[in-house]
Amino acid sequence: MSDSFFTPHHVCSFDLETTGPNPRTARIVTSSCLDIDLPESSSADAEPRIVTHNWLADPGCAIPAEATAVHGISTEQAQREGRPHAEVVKESVAHLYAAWEEGRTLIVYNAPFDLTILQHWEPTFEVRGLVLDPYVVDRALDKFRKGKRTLGIVCEHYQVSLDNAHNSDADAWGAAQLAKRLADVYPQLRTTPVDELMALQTNWHRERQQSFQEYLKRMGQDPRTVETEWPLLGPLVQH
Template sequence: MSGEIFAGFRVLGFDLETTGFDVRRERIVEYALVGSEVDGSRINLQSLVNPGKRIPIDSTNVHGIKDVDVKNSGDFSEHITNISRMIEGAIIVGHNVIKFDWKFLEMECLRAGVEVPRPRAIIDTYVIARKLKIPGRHTLGILCDKYGINLENAHRADADAGATLYLLWEIMKSYPRFFRGTIDDLQDSLAGIRNQDILGPSLVDLEPVSGSGGNLRINNSNIVIAFGKYKGRTLEEIKKKDSRYLKWLFSPSSPIPKSVSEEYSRKYLN
C-alpha cells in the first residue's frame, strides 16, 4: 500500500461475512485481512468460521457460504489469536467497517472472553466517500465500478477486503489534499474534528531545516520531524509526548547531523 501517510505501518483491508445483520444475534462465517507488512511483504489471512448456528438461505444467497462449507472450520475462538496478532497496531481499512465489521468483531471477542485487538487506526472508505461527497451511491460495488476496480467474487471476505484497499488508493490519488498530514489528522478529519482545508501541507512541500538532510522541516514557526514513528509531528508535540524519543533524536545514534542536533537540543531538551 503506497502513500506517505501510511509509511511505517502494517496496512490491512478487513472484511467479514456473517449469518445476518443483527450484531447481537448473528455470527461471523468468514474473515479476511489482506495487505502488507511494514517492509512491504504481502499479508493474506483469511478463513471460514463455524458460526455455531445454521446459515440462513438469504445470507447464503449473498455470500454463497453454506453450512457444509463451515462445518470443519472451527468456531471464532479458534481464530481470534491470529486475527488479533495481525490487527494489533495496524492500520485497518474497510468499507462500512466501523458500523458493521468492527461491531461484529467486538461482539465475537466479548463472547469468547478475550480483549478486542487494538489497531493503530481504522479507516472507513464508506465514511471517506461520504465526507468527500463523491458523486453517486457509496456502496463498495458502485465505487469500485466508478474507479475501474475489478471486484470479482463480491461479498466474499478476501475479495471485498482487497477491493477496499484498491479503492482507498484510488481515492487518495483523486483527492490527495485530504490525505496530507498524519494518520491522526486523517482520523480527526473523518470524525469531524478537522476538515480537509486545514490538514496542512504535505511534508514534501515543507522547507527542510538547513543541514538536516530533510529529516527536519519547517512548518510556519514549528519544526516537524520527517521520518520514524513520529513522522509529521512537531518537536513540541514529541517533547510533551515522549521526551525519551526526543533525547534519542538529538543523540549521536540519530540520523540528525551533529551540528543540527546541538542547535535544537539546546532549545528542546532544556
C-alpha cells in the same frame, strides 16, 4: 498513534462475511486479512506483495439462506470445514493488532460493521492504530453524488476492479485498491496526520448519519435506527 501519515503502500485490508446484517448479533463465517506492501517508488504497474490470511468459521448456528445467498457458504460447509468461531475471532483480532504494531493502516469498508462484530465477540477488542474507511471517505468527499455506496458500486465509480464480490478476501482486496485510488484522487488523505484523519472520519460519519436521521424524521420514520459512531458502534441504547 503519532504524527505519521496514511500511505496506501503499507496496509492491512480486512473484511468479514457473516450470518446476518446486525453487527451486534451476527457471527463470523469468513474472515480475511490481506497484508499489502508496495514500494512507494514503484511504477504504477508494479506488482504488490500480498500475504493473505483467510479463516472459515463454524459459527455454531445455522447460516440463514439469505446470508448463504450473499457469500455462498452453507451451514453444512461451515460445519464440515470451519474452525471454531471463538478461535477465528481470537486469531482475527490478534492479526489486526499485529498489523497495527507493524505500522500498517487498517482498511475496512464500513468499519462499524466489521469491527463491532469483533468487539461483540471479543469485548476487549480496541482500535490501536489508523483505520481508513473508504465508505466514509467517499461519502464525505463526494457527498452530492447520487446512488448507492456499496463496495461494488463505489469501486466501479472509481474504476477499481472488484471480482467475486462478497467473498471476504476479494472484498478486502477491492477495499485496499479503492483506498489507494481515493488517496490519488484526494491527496489530502496522505498529508493529514493520522490522529487528525481518524477524527475527520469520525466527524464525517457522524454528520452524515445525523443528516440521514433528520431525513427520516421528515419522512415520518424512526431515526433511532441510525447510529452515528465510528469506527466502533457504542453501547446499544434501549428505547
